[in-house]
Amino acid sequence: MVFSVNNHRLMANGAPAPFVASPNRGAALQPLYLILHYTAA
DSSP states (O other): OOEEEETTEEEETTEEOOOOOOSSOSSOOOOSOOOOOOOOO
């Protein structure tokens, strides 16, 4: 299978790849933690 991008659209073997919506959408996010990672140079 050959993948490419044409006009911002994913193509698979020259045809547009099918769009499948994620079932994990629509709800408001309520994070429990905020993790900050700092690396000093």
